[in-house]
Amino acid sequence: MRTREKLLDFFEKNKGAYFSGEELAARLSVSRTAVWKAVNSLRKDGYEIDAVPNKGYCLSADTDILSSQGVEKYLEPVCASIEMEILPAVGSTNDYLREKALKGQKEGFTVLAGEQTGGRGRTGRSFYSPADTGIYMSLLLRPENCSPAVAVKFTTMAAVAACRAIEKVSQKKAQIKWVNDVYIEDKKVCGILTEGAVSLEKGSLEYVILGVGINVYPPRGGFPRELEETAGAVFQEKKSDGKNRLAAGFLNAFMELYRGKTEQDHAREYRDRSLVLGKDIQVLLPEGSRKAKAVDIDQDCRLEVEYEDGSREKLAAGEIRILI
Incomplete structure (x- = not known):
């Protein structure tokens, strides 16, 4: 060293x-x-x-710069397998980690960056990742004998873990907009993108890359116009070790869920944190959108919706919008 x-x-x-x-x-x-x-x-x-x-x-106790030393001092024993790499900036933490995964990197390797110049969200949309204001991280998982059909559980575990970390550090209530967004007071502060590769020989997941982006502070000059109505931040002003505590808090909470807790416990908390249940929504489908009501979330974290014609459907993945 x-x-x-x-x-x-x-x-x-x-x-x-x-x-x-x-x-x-x-x-x-x-x-x-x-x-x-x-x-x-x-x-x-x-x-x-x-x-x-x-x-x-x-x-200074007021310093808040993301560093491996700063994160590690808050990690709990459940994160013993975590190995970190900190980058000032990167195109995409998921893309960077994918290259590592293809070369055989072990489970638990985590890359964190202070900025993404090509951050991605779901369906290929860009994820706003400015310098010095957020945490952009990707965690490599190699689950054993895991079917691609249940891969959504890693996304929902990550959403619960992000909520726990945010609440522990900020004392603000965090909720989940199905399936992969975390909100504080109706503003999105965290997005999750889960990607992976399937072994054709085994028919199971070879690896999973769990990407998480957290808006720790508002960007200088505010969010871009297209985001200013929907995006928020965990803090409005600098907090001592805010980034390191949030990053470690997420890893602690996620690894606890990944290593130990039953899926029923995780699914129950995911449901309890939902901000969509009981609300009118728009379900975005390949063939078009349909209005519905969010009725329930089951133990597999599928969203049950009731359409205007009275029919019901359980959604395992997809996108919704809350109607005002």
Whole structure:
């Protein structure tokens, strides 16, 4: 580990505390010059490091920059298999991770980025991913003997996990718009895109890439006009370690669901968090749209709808719009 990474790891574990250059050099087994260079390198990347005569250096408690050191300090034992890579920017975290998956990367590898220049949502639509305001991450899964037909459960688990993480860090109520969007106060703050590959020989999933984008803060200058009525953010102003806590909170909650809890428990919570039940909706189908009422969500997280003619259908995937 380079001096810069060693210093950041130490600062993250002792945020808000001052240490002299001499003490830091001794703790890291490097020279004071190496410490000074590492401090300057971190400052160039935006880290707020105070330097006070006779007190030393201190990583400001207000700092909120996504880093592996910052995320790892909040991870729980259930995330022992998680290995992370942090990128300042990337075209798409899902595309980047797919290349890793094709080369045999192990389950649990997670890529996080501060910006996506080609982020995608469902049906190929772009996902707005500006720099410095959000968390854009993809997690690699290799489930055993898993049929593609039940792959939607990873999306619904991720939605529940995102809600738990957001509520724990922000104390704001988070709800789910079927099937893959998370909302706070009627504004979308998180989107999920699940992709994967199927083994033709086995007829089961070879790997799953779980992509999650969270709007942590509003972008400078606000959201683009086409999003300003529907998009929101978890926080309106900077919070200490907001990004790292949210990223770790999601991984903790998702891995707990993935490794342990029964699907019935997960499905029940998914239903309880629904913001569409009882509402009039528009179901978007390949052959056109139909008006319906959202009636129920079953244990497989399928949305049961009742159309205007009285017929009912359970939707395993698709897209809906809430009618006002």
